[in-house]
Amino acid sequence: MTEYYYEDEVEDRPPVPAPPRRIRFDPTRERGAEYFVRAHRHSRFVRWLKFGLPATAAAAVVGFVLVVQFAPGDADVDAGGPAVVSLSGINVESKSLVMEKPNISGFEGTRHAYEVEAAEAVQDLDNPKVITMKTITARIGIGGGATALIEATKGVFDSTGKTLVLDDGITIETTSGYKAKFQDARIDLDKGNLVSDKPVEISGQEGTINANSINVVDRGARVSFGGGVHLIVIAPDEPDTAAPAAAGTAPAVDGPKPVADGNS
Numbered sequence: 001m002t003e004y005y006y007e008d009e010v011e012d013r014p015p016v017p018a019p020p021r022r023i024r025f026d027p028t029r030e031r032g033a034e035y036f037v038r039a040h041r042h043s044r045f046v047r048w049l050k051f052g053l054p055a056t057a058a059a060a061v062v063g064f065v066l067v068v069q070f071a072p073g074d075a076d077v078d079a080g081g082p083a084v085v086s087l088s089g090i091n092v093e094s095k096s097l098v099m100e101k102p103n104i105s106g107f108e109g110t111r112h113a114y115e116v117e118a119a120e121a122v123q124d125l126d127n128p129k130v131i132t133m134k135t136i137t138a139r140i141g142i143g144g145g146a147t148a149l150i151e152a153t154k155g156v157f158d159s160t161g162k163t164l165v166l167d168d169g170i171t172i173e174t175t176s177g178y179k180a181k182f183q184d185a186r187i188d189l190d191k192g193n194l195v196s197d198k199p200v201e202i203s204g205q206e207g208t209i210n211a212n213s214i215n216v217v218d219r220g221a222r223v224s225f226g227g228g229v230h231l232i233v234i235a236p237d238e239p240d241t242a243a244p245a246a247a248g249t250a251p252a253v254d255g256p257k258p259v260a261d262g263n264s
Helices: 031-067
Strands: 021-023 083-086 089-093 096-100 103-107 113-124 130-143 146-158 163-174 179-182 185-188 193-196 200-204 207-211 213-217 222-226 230-233 253-255
Touching: 207 222
Parallel strands: none
Antiparallel strands: 083 103, 089 096, 096 113, 103 113, 113 130, 130 146, 146 163, 163 179, 163 185, 179 200, 185 193, 193 213, 200 207, 207 230, 213 222
């Protein structure tokens, strides 16, 4: 068996300097502006999560408060101003009153315009405090020149408990580019609370939130997600820092390698 022995040898050689970092200098290109745009888009999404999402959720609650304005016997709900109500027709069927294409429009308390309509509203004559609405559509102003379009397949309004239960699919879409999808929602009209224990998705240009539950309190004063929350923030395209210099601009030059600041 061959054995090998090694002895430490120190060779007196000067250290090899690191190759200089090549920096492409283009005086006509404002790189700072690109990074500013990236930061601005990210901060805009965060700002919307803090303020725009509660405002949109508040619009949803307000919209469903307004949608029951046409409900007979519900004079306690105040839209904050005069409203125009129209019906295509009223039919009396077996133990029910059917209102065809009810529509209401006006200005709510914050002076934002609204228009709410439904394909039909059915009042149970045995329990007139309960009204079932089908194919609900609402357009509500949410400030900043934006509006929210709210669509729900079905809603059951109980004027005794001031509650509205929506199911079979709900969507909220704003003109500012945000969209929310719910499977169902339970709304307390007096307190302005909205609760859903089923999956919800809220998306925009800057990202998407998926959760298995949502809780909106006091008309959007607080919005919380639960049941496994998944947040995706969509970053804009990376700036092409390696792009060749345009004709007539300075060529690449060698520059010193940056030295890390130990205080950073």
